[in-house]
Amino acid sequence: xxxxxxxxxxxxxxxxxxxxxxxxxxxxxxxxxxxxxxxxxxxxxxxxxxxxxxxxxxxxxxxxxxxxxxxxxxxxx
Ligand SMILES: [Zn+2]
Numbered sequence: 001x002x003x004x005x006x007x008x009x010x011x012x013x014x015x016x017x018x019x020x021x022x023x024x025x026x027x028x029x030x031x032x033x034x035x036x037x038x039x040x041x042x043x044x045x046x047x048x049x050x051x052x053x054x055x056x057x058x059x060x061x062x063x064x065x066x067x068x069x070x071x072x073x074x075x076x077x
Contacts, residue, residue: 010039010040010041011026011027011029011037011038011039011040012037012038012039012040013029013032013033013034013036013037013038014032014033014034014036014038015032015033015034016040017038017040018040020042020043020044020045021038021039021040021041021042021043022038022039022040022041022042022043022048022049022050022053023038023039023048023049024038024039024049024050024053024056024057025037025038025039026038026039039052039053041053
């Protein structure tokens, strides 16, 4: 079967997304409900996006980083 399986992005329609799968739209597809396919990469229980897309979303929305995440909580490894 010729399937294009990428490590972090599987282009899944919304109706096939599971609870802990990334909901970041990665491509348009008019043939699926909603018109988009989604990343569906693994997420943490408290996130709707995978690590990769979570970084993108928080980067473009500074309000989210101020109200939610607090960089000060990070501890040096
Ligand atoms: Zn993702």
